[in-house]
Amino acid sequence: MDVDVDLSPLRDHLETEGLDGYLIDDDASDADQRYVSGFTAPDPYQTLVTQDGVHLLVSGLEYGRASKESSADSVSRLAAYDYQTLVAEHGAYEGKSRVLAAFLEDHGVDSVAVPRNFPTGTADGLRERGLEVTVEPEGIVEDVRATKTEWELEQIRATQRANEAAMARAEELIATADVDGDGVLVSDGEALTSERVTEEIEVTLLRHGCGLDDTIVACGADGADPHDRGSGPLEADELIVIDIFPRDKETGYFADMTRTFARGDPGEEARRRYEVTERAYEAALETVAAGVTGAAVHDAACDVIEDAGYETLRSDPNTETGFIHSTGHGVGLDIHEEPSVSPSGGDLAAGHVISIEPGIYDPAVGGVRIEDLIVVTENGYENLTDYRVGLEPTAE
Amino acid sequence: MDVDVDLSPLRDHLETEGLDGYLIDDDASDADQRYVSGFTAPDPYQTLVTQDGVHLLVSGLEYGRASKESSADSVSRLAAYDYQTLVAEHGAYEGKSRVLAAFLEDHGVDSVAVPRNFPTGTADGLRERGLEVTVEPEGIVEDVRATKTEWELEQIRATQRANEAAMARAEELIATADVDGDGVLVSDGEALTSERVTEEIEVTLLRHGCGLDDTIVACGADGADPHDRGSGPLEADELIVIDIFPRDKETGYFADMTRTFARGDPGEEARRRYEVTERAYEAALETVAAGVTGAAVHDAACDVIEDAGYETLRSDPNTETGFIHSTGHGVGLDIHEEPSVSPSGGDLAAGHVISIEPGIYDPAVGGVRIEDLIVVTENGYENLTDYRVGLEPTAE
Structure with a gap:
């Protein structure tokens, strides 16, 4: 996607609030995520915006296409965080929280703003793992998209x-x-x-x-x-x-x-x-x-x-x-x-x-x-x- | 929709956990909500499952169709909770929380289980208004749907x-x-x-x-x-x-x-x-x-x-x-x-x-x-x- 996305209002918000990143966890139906990542996929994937870049976390099935088509600065695969093993050990719910926590840690992120529609299951899972999760109430990305x-x-x-x-x-x-x-x-x-x-x-x-x-x-x-x-x-x-x-x-x-x-x-x-x-x-x-x-x-x-x-x-x-x-x-x-x-x-x-x-x-x-x-x-x-x-x- | 939906596993879960209801807040993309409510709409709407019924909260635009087509036991309109006034006074975020809290109160609900993908903005908004919101981690509705x-x-x-x-x-x-x-x-x-x-x-x-x-x-x-x-x-x-x-x-x-x-x-x-x-x-x-x-x-x-x-x-x-x-x-x-x-x-x-x-x-x-x-x-x-x-x- 060739949208020239201006994420500075979002990064200003992170700086003002003292938060390390902005995290989206959704699928193809989420226009904000598509806009920010320049990517869309039928299954859920995650987009992290930090001061220094946009980072995707996708399944192995999406990895090739995400690497080719997305506007993100980096693309990671679930398998790199032992997703299948963690899900087998801890269930889909906690397995996913563990993977996301590790992905955030890799990017030096301890605290995130999330959109209003961010999944409560993911938010509570990250909070249980010690991460700070704060809802961004103004819809900054929606405003940028307008x-x-x-x-x-x-x-x-x-x-x-x-x-x-x-x-x-x-x-x-x-x-x-x-x-x-x-x-x-x-x-x-x-x-x-x-x-x-x-x-x-x-x-x-x-x-x-x-x-x-x-x-x-x-x-x-x-x-x-x-x-x-x-x-x-x-x-x-x-x-x-x-x-x-x-x-x-x-x-x-x-x-x-x-x-x-x-x-x-x-x-x-x-x-x-x-x-x-x-x-x-x-x-x-x-x-x-x-x-x-x-x-x-x-x-x-x-x-x-x-x-x-x-x-x-x-x-x-x-x-x-x-x-x-x-x-x-x-x-x-x-x-x-x-x-x-x-x-x-x-x-x-x-x-x-x-x-x-x-x-x-x-x-x-x-x-x-x-x-x-x-x-x-x-x-x-x-x-x-x-x-x-x-x-x-x-x-x- | 003529699906003969068996929500007893969900109601058993509510009883075991001592929760009053199960709340979904999503749009047409949510299959669980469509399954439970027998209804789908392009804009977000809410579905509440209690021990005694399934209750919808929809916009005025959807009210006629929801009343005709859904399998819910009751359908309420946002306008009945002064949605527009509350949004004008408190913004979209808090306005919606206030409306949902009033809707839950009308149905005698103080505590809800929610699906993993329930919006964190809504969950945190309800929590701020004193309601108990707990993620249902097992995907009970997905299991029923399987x-x-x-x-x-x-x-x-x-x-x-x-x-x-x-x-x-x-x-x-x-x-x-x-x-x-x-x-x-x-x-x-x-x-x-x-x-x-x-x-x-x-x-x-x-x-x-x-x-x-x-x-x-x-x-x-x-x-x-x-x-x-x-x-x-x-x-x-x-x-x-x-x-x-x-x-x-x-x-x-x-x-x-x-x-x-x-x-x-x-x-x-x-x-x-x-x-x-x-x-x-x-x-x-x-x-x-x-x-x-x-x-x-x-x-x-x-x-x-x-x-x-x-x-x-x-x-x-x-x-x-x-x-x-x-x-x-x-x-x-x-x-x-x-x-x-x-x-x-x-x-x-x-x-x-x-x-x-x-x-x-x-x-x-x-x-x-x-x-x-x-x-x-x-x-x-x-x-x-x-x-x-x-x-x-x-x-x-």
Whole structure:
């Protein structure tokens, strides 16, 4: 990975706190570890940051690849610390603690800061062996990751291009479907289901080098639950929310985009909600700039939605209809990362990549959500999304 | 999820230790949490097991789906504990601790066991608020998960059928490719690369409802590093290792299978290694039965490979060639789970699903690995894999 990682805030923290190192013990799902080590692996591995370098501890299976691909200054193998013997003697739990303690000792480390999600089993095991383990509560690595380098922006743009190809394929399927006598969309002689559209989205993404775990293609009442993935036949005269958040399989960088479509006439109230959501999205975008808080951007979206007579979590923290989520979130090696564009969102900075995605939900009407991915600049933002906003689906 | 989860070993542990509950704080990547709660979500959520039920704590975004889909006895929303207000007042770290402490209090819980991978930040935060947090070192939930119910076996079989379709597509591409003057495999007028075969495997899996993060299609020296995913043109007269481990997108259950192919003549030494690997695979399979240890099954594979004159990690813990990994691992909601078929592997039990996958590696020759997925029975095993073993690729 060619990320030019600036770990100085982390090293400053270690110096201030009088700690020898920062230790991560996780697997491929940990974006911080991937960022710091320039490496990812399906099984757990350990990354140690000291003042003089980044040091990996991996299984023999990963050793060759870690030595070739990682950005670490040194790579050690579990076998060098008699891992198998220690596990056989002391069990997986204590065996691992012993290996890690020896690895830390090799690097002159007696005290470590660890991330909040560091395994309690490992922390308590190291503490039992006399090491000092302190949680780093601020999420320093997450903060560093929030500001993207030019190289990272290129990766996110590439993922977003794949996202647009997938959205275009989904929109085309909806635009060109027939409508049967029951109002069900039909394509190639069969009902066009959420599942079929999802499959076409995912195949398109795979052809562009991206994968994903989940896609949302949610019609009618399904779309009123923002995390419902949707199922069953898509129908005319209903709102259809499509939210795609692919990840490049090679680089690991995500993109995120949502569009809402309707074939036929979803009704006056649905069209009004679409128009209000679009205005909220525009108001949020117009507010974005370095130095503005994520909370202020969220407020701008809430203002529009509340003025139009809908609830938000700001006007009623317990509402289950209206605008029932945050305006956005950071996107990078995690699909949800810093900064937050929510009531708790702090200052935005140039280089932050965030989603802007207001929506209005009600099971009786369906869901509307419009989402672009943008990068914050000194005076505003650059939109990383190149995709038309519009309720009526069209085929290219 | 219809898993008939037997949490009695966990509840027995709580009673023995005098603890009120078992708490998981993780996201979709945590198979234990998915198993216990019958629920999965992209963002972190919490699962509490007490003597009288399973209780979820989720964000408002997940509340609707969790109430509908999870197997929990109760579902609570973060908003019910003023999450946003507490985070705004105390920061994300302490805000979350306060919410969790209140959630535990609501369920009458003063002391919890937690899994080894429980976040240290959460553990220390709860401890600061006076709760007792003890790591459960044995992996009781993982142990429960190791023995599959009939329903779970059906899900794994379904994933394995998708795996076989994908392997057949890969084998067909290799079998039907032309060979150009440089010995490169050519299909549709272009070099048949690892990347192209991987893409066809993954599209086939998607069409069968499965996804995956990684696939291995590794030719020549690439295949000698068991975790190298492979890249570039596939060549005739070289060993090609194909390892596919898909996951059903709906149920979350994995399958795992490896075959090694060669177009043309990979040479006498490569053919010998294939033959030895096949014998090691057969010896390991013949050893499997309930009550036999994973270590004994691993030894059976090592015996064959060492007798044939190759190193194993048993004969030389530092070897980088020969048989340089374990014979197998459990497969279920995680691709690597209990039980282990390695030097530390304990008793196998009926219902354990394991891979049997010996291999022999050397950069000078390439890699050979043969892997089936099986379920342990009282007197032996049932092979969940329906795919021919053979070095020469054939098209259906």
